[in-house]
Amino acid sequence: MSNVDKMCLRLLAICFLPIIAAAPIAMAVSAFNDAFVHMGAPPLLSDLSWPITLVTAAVCAALFAVQATRIWRWKEGKSLSCSNCGCLLGSIREGRWGPYRKCLGCRGNHSER
Numbered sequence: 001m002s003n004v005d006k007m008c009l010r011l012l013a014i015c016f017l018p019i020i021a022a023a024p025i026a027m028a029v030s031a032f033n034d035a036f037v038h039m040g041a042p043p044l045l046s047d048l049s050w051p052i053t054l055v056t057a058a059v060c061a062a063l064f065a066v067q068a069t070r071i072w073r074w075k076e077g078k079s080l081s082c083s084n085c086g087c088l089l090g091s092i093r094e095g096r097w098g099p100y101r102k103c104l105g106c107r108g109n110h111s112e113r
């Protein structure tokens with residue numbers, strides 16, 4: 001697996017985090033609603049699992065658009081790239097020796113000074 005593959009995997013894996021977080025929430029809301037129905041009470045919540053799923057899918061699509069734009073800008077040479085491997089650099093972080101950026105491919109640190 002090349003450094004460019006690792007960079008793309010790191011960028012696009014973030015797109016799946018909302019669906020991973022929302023699936024248990026939707027299941028819990030549905031189970032909570034079903035428990036009230038089985039007790040004979042009217043359901044407190046309408047079926048919220050579909051709206052949660054749709055909002056999550058929209059968030060995932062928006063994140064994918066942002067990450068794909070970052071990759072496209074890197075490919076066009078419009079963003080900062082690593083001097084070792086040429087991959088995209090991440091956002092600025094504060095470190096012990098000042099601000100730096102981490103390479104998304106080889107995970108090397110690049111000082112901002």
Ligand SMILES: [Zn+2]
Pocket residue numbers: 082083084085086087103104105106107108
């Ligand atoms: Zn690098």
